[in-house]
Amino acid sequence: MTGSKAGQVFLWRLGQLASPPLVLTGHSTEILHVAESSDGGTFVTVADGDEPLLWDLSGESPRSSVLETSTQEARAHGVAVCGANDTIAVSSDSGAVRLWHTSTRGLLEAAALEASRNLTREEWKAALAPLPYERTFPNLPEPR
Numbered sequence: 001m002t003g004s005k006a007g008q009v010f011l012w013r014l015g016q017l018a019s020p021p022l023v024l025t026g027h028s029t030e031i032l033h034v035a036e037s038s039d040g041g042t043f044v045t046v047a048d049g050d051e052p053l054l055w056d057l058s059g060e061s062p063r064s065s066v067l068e069t070s071t072q073e074a075r076a077h078g079v080a081v082c083g084a085n086d087t088i089a090v091s092s093d094s095g096a097v098r099l100w101h102t103s104t105r106g107l108l109e110a111a112a113l114e115a116s117r118n119l120t121r122e123e124w125k126a127a128l129a130p131l132p133y134e135r136t137f138p139n140l141p142e143p144r
Helices: 104-115 121-128
Strands: 008-011 022-025 031-036 042-047 053-056 063-066 076-082 087-092 097-101
Touching: 008 031, 031 076, 042 076, 042 087, 097 104
Parallel strands: none
Antiparallel strands: 008 022, 031 042, 042 053, 053 063, 076 087, 087 097
């Protein structure tokens, strides 16, 4: 995949480089960086002044969704996909790096760090009844 100054993404078919690429649109400005997941199922694009886009290649046609950044953050200018598709890192010209977890495992790890506890039985019942109680994070103790 490559990006253009016009904001288009070109998906090339390996082994068929003489064939025209699939052209994806979503950005309105120059594509600065493209990063692909290790399994090739997703990739992220960063364009000059636009929000980063996460592209899903698993369906019949590629779909994009915006990786929203704070309006106070500086302009995104770099991207990497780290691990087994678990984390996307987007850097800005201010030096900040924003992370997104794209797998359930990554989300659970981030939630466990933030919550630092399991749901109480009352919280579980209010949110997940009639499912039987289980610890949300097996590595953390059950609250009393």
